[in-house]
Amino acid sequence: MFVRAYLRASTKEQDANRAKSDLLAFAKEHGLQIAATYLENESGASLARPELFRLLSDCQPGDILLIEQVDRLSRLNGADWNKLKDEIRDRRIKVVALDLPTSWGMASGNADEFTSRMADAINNMMLDMIAAIARKDYDDRRRRQAQGIAKAKDQGKYRGRPEDKSRNNAILSMLKGGQSWNTIVSATGCSRSTLARLAKRAVA
Template sequence: MFVRAYLRASTIEQDASRARADLEAFAAERGLAIAAAYVESESGASLQRPELFRLLADSRPGDVLLVEQVDRLSRLNAADWERLRAEIRQRRVKVVALDLPTSWQLAVAHSDDFTARMAEAINGMLLDMLAAIARKDYEDRRRRQAQGIATAKAKGVYVGRPEDTERNTAILAMLQSGQSWNTILKATGCSRSTLARLAKRLTPGGTVGATIA
């Protein structure tokens, strides 16, 4: 059994190192070692997460997918969550989350098949419930954000999120030097959608175009 840590953070520098330390401490307390860590900054509301699916592709039946919180694994809608759950079940990977104590027993070997099956059934039910709660929290925050923006626009005070010009300048330079998207994503912690928007600023001649609002 291999333990594979999955870390999804809004920015790699800000959150992933702390989460990694928590996962390593959890594993060490149980005499386990993390075989590999998979880090990305994609949205939990999207299935477009190459590192998560690389983790699943690397896994063998009985391996553990260790995550800090269920919402790090999923803020997916019901249909996408079912697709991800089907992939996890097909590969017979055990999901262990620090915020789901019932899952902790999946990180240790059970003496009999009945106990193992009961633990997996209970954990699966609670995992589905927490994934649904994570999705609702995501939708509630998006709705409140949209309401706040609409109110600010009505008052004429909405200015939008300020651009991180220092980071974006560095990303544009990396694009111009021919570095791969995956390298840039890992180095900067930006999202794939942000990188796509910045790539559009480059003209066919390789110079930086006008800023896109």
């Protein structure tokens, strides 16, 4: 059994590595050793998370996916959450979250079959509940943000996010110099949508 830690933050400005010390402390307290750590800066509302799926493909049956909070794993809508759950179930991976005490027993592997099945059923139910709450929180924040922008526009106060001119000029130079998109994304941390917009500007 291997323990694989997954650390996610939504943007490049956030530190996906922030919770690593908490996961290491939890593992030590439960007599576990983290075999690999996977860091990702992607939205939890999207299934397009290469590091998460690299972790899943690396897992063997019985391995543990260790996370700080359930929302680090999912802010997905219902359909996408079911797809991710199916992937985890089919690979027979145990999800252990620091904010979900019902999952902690999954880390021991010492329970008898009946106790293990009961704990697994309770844990899956709790995962579903917390994942649904995380999604609702995501949707509520998006709704409040949209309402705030609409109000600011009505009042003539909305100016949008200020452009990072120095970064964008550097990206334009890289595009004109023939650098690949993958190289530019890795070097600057910009999104591919931003890169596509700047690429149009570069040929305008």
